[in-house]
Amino acid sequence: MVSDDIVIEVKDLVRIYKTGEGLLRRKKKETLAVDNISFQVNKGELFGMLGPNGAGKTTTIKMMTTLLLPTSGTVSVMGYDVAKDPYEVRKHIGLVLGGEKGLYYRITARQNLRYFADLYGVPLSERDKRVDELLKRVDLMDRADERVEDYSRGMKQRLHLAKGLINDPEVIFMDEPTIGLDPQAARDARKMIKELVDGGKTLLLTTHYMYEADELCDRIAVVNKGKVVALDTPRGLKSLMKDMSIIEVEGFGIADKEIEVIRSLPGVRTVSATLGEEKQVLRVQVADAAEMLNPVTHVLEGRKIIGVRVKEPTLEDAYLWLVEGNA
Amino acid sequence: MFQTVTQAGRVFWSSAVLAKRALFAWLNPGLWIMQLFFMSVFQIAFFVYVVRYVQGSEATVAYVAIGNAISSIAYVTVFSVCNITGEEKQQGTLQPVLVTPANRLAMFTGRAMFQVVNGIATVFIALGYAAFLFGVNFGNTDWIALTVVITLTAFTMTLFGLMLSSVGLYLRTSMVLANIFLFLGLLVSGVNFPVTQLPGWLQPIGYAMPLTYATDAARMAVDGAGLSEMGGLLFNNAILGLAWLLVGYIIFRVFENLSRRLGTMEKY
């Protein structure tokens, strides 16, 4: 790969937060949020960062977008160092932070976009045209002149997306862009993300949702406790599971203790449990399903079991193994 | 009945503890000490120098210095109490708090009580400035009477602050309201000059403020008057505090309904 194609380069990145505690003499407490990570993102790539809460995804994004300085290590975006040349970096990137905040609520969507267009230095001759285009693109045109405080959550999120594109950035960072959206809105957002990448943009996004990462990303970095524990294509990540099977058990009244017992059975790699309103679903990762079926169901004797199936592993299983298992 | 009372008591106590913690998470101790020690000294200095320039008589300097020292109670209590609803709106915790079945009155009063202690400390520091920097003579002071006046006023001004913060529940910023009343207090409650010097239409507002009776009583105590001589002033002070609390409670209930209906609870 030619080095010109590398748009984001993260090298040995470390971030430590110092927080004060206590009243008068503040005790210093250090938290290692990002622990020596390195990766590269190529031009036109859709790069995903996947990890549980507190894994260091948002901290990494904030360092890449110049909002935080690395404690050590470097990040360069479009060839500019985020620590030394923050203003150059900012010109070339767009930022979409998830959640509802980050917009001026008391003014209209159009006024929001215009303000950011000015701050990003979008040429005056293009400004209003671009604002209109973006409003159309995120389907807010007919409510563009209403105050943002009256918008629904989905509309705010769409406005966020428009705001992130206001400077026609070459690289776009999105921190959980679909969080809190209803399925339809999330699908629309994903469609837009795909269009952006098809249009030649480079995109880095973080997400909690496995199918989203699977559907969208060219490559995925799985982050846990500040480290990159795996970096591969979705297919590559799934192949981590190629010798494994999943025993899926649906039932009622399964206790945590029983899950622990299953987890400790020889031949079981890890267990994930989803607690629904009514039933529980256990996914037990095993090397040999035929051999393990009996021991697993044996532990659950006396519980009401609706079904036991052997399944092909998904990306989610790979993720769970990487994050929860002793990978 | 007993259960209702203990439940209210628990809500009260945990809210008070929360207020103290929130204060320090939000306002770091350095700033708090700055507020405690420096806020009042410049206010007293400003009005003392104005009065020296205009009249130059020491009697009026003492009048102004004590008046402003007492009014620093209002700063701490009213301002901080109003912060409670304001801050919750900003942090988005107002809704979760209001959906709890806890007695609202106990909850907000509990949070306010920490400010009472804070207010009393502020006033004693301010009186120290009056004595050491601006030469007010405390030789004849009836300290018991003065302490009673200050403690009572810290409570009544907190109650007044609770009333304002109920209004703040509905308006976008209760801080703005708090500021108005703080400054209005300087004008109408006998802090810098007697209420009788106000234009006639402003005087009734002055007489409705607990602070008006507090400043007068404090000056009497500094001059050596005992509790028995200022009974009327203390009574008015206390009654007005309770009256404002009642007003606040009614406003609170009305606005709680209104903001539920109009959805302004989380707007700010």
Place this chain on the structure above:
Amino acid sequence: MPKLRAIAASFRHQYLHFLADPQWLIPNVILPFMITMVVLIMFQGQQGNFALYAVLGGGMMGMWGNTLYASGWSIQFDRWNGTLEEVLATPSGLIWIIAGRSIWNALVGIFNGLFILVIAIVFFNADLSMYDPVLFLLAFLATLLSLSALGLLFSSAFVLTRQAGVLTNGLEYPIYVGTGCMFPIALLPWWTNVLSYSLGPTWGIESIRYAAIGGYEGFATGYWGSMAIMAIISLTYVAIAIYLFRVVEMKARVNASFVRY
């Protein structure tokens, strides 16, 4: 000129917010007005120049109150609104954004100052025949700019703290006292005079008095001398503010204080 662009956009942005929520009129206009009322009543019964003295000082207090609240809250507002990071992620420097907002606030300050003058005439029968109206207006505007420069200087501190409320309230009276807007600074302890002289508005109120009060005898620098010193001090404030904003932005990126509030 991307800087002018950011200033102009932030000016308009502040104005839109002002219109969206005119409640801000209260801290900006009504509060300083109330303090002036207090002082006017304290000055009541005094003859001639005393009233004018109070009104001029009141006008300046009004402008400072407004500037201070506005510069303090303009960052705090973004922090609460959750937009501070979004604004910082743009290539426009924070100082130009704040500067644009401060200019709008300064305009509100003019109304504020004039409002107090009108009230003084109507309610307190103050005799406000200006000695030299043109020079007065010039000094008035220059003082306003000087106050804004001071506000800009303080606002750098607001990037790092969540406590704009305490700081704004804490900085209000010290400036009222230090600039001697309501009494000659000669009344203050001698060792504080250095501090007073280092405040641009101290010289501003001096030149305002020279222009407004015939036969006024204040600082030996006279009208133009005071104006010149104020200009130099104010430019120094702006220079320091530019430097401080750079430091503070850097510091905030190090200790993550943009994020916490």
